[in-house]
Amino acid sequence: MSTVSERLDELGVTLPAVAAPVAAYVPAVRTGNQVWTSGQLPFIDGALGTTGKVGAEVTAEEAADLARTAALNALAAVDALVGADKITRVLKIVGFVASAEGFTGQPTVVNGASNLMGEIFGEAGAHARSAVGVAELPLAAPVEIELIVEVAD
16 A cells, blocks of 8 residues: 555645645644644635636636645645644545535535545545535635544554
8 A cells, every 4th residue: 555645646746835824723733633624725836826606707617626726735734734644544525615696516516625535545535525505715715625634643
């Protein structure tokens, strides 16, 4: 079994730098054998490349890619706190989708994050999940992803 770092290399994926908090919180906390991340936006090099509501300014397909980016940012927060190679299982993903009126495809959008976990962790990437439509997200981001993982000592 390869390590998380080795699997990321195999996939050609590089974890980004941890996004600086935009308010009074930390990117991730550990309690016992779990790490919980704060909600992560789809920042690339410290900026949002896309803003707006899914189903209006942003397509569901674009938003799924953004959910993947936000999930990578969440993994980066875990990596910075304890090291990604200590992750033994993905427990839960919570995805928030800034939704235009009438948009009901939140599960498809959050699949961008879920599918990434499967690619990286295989069976250990199967997780519980919530996909929630919201009126607005910070900085007009289309998606926000939270991650809860189990880690080894």
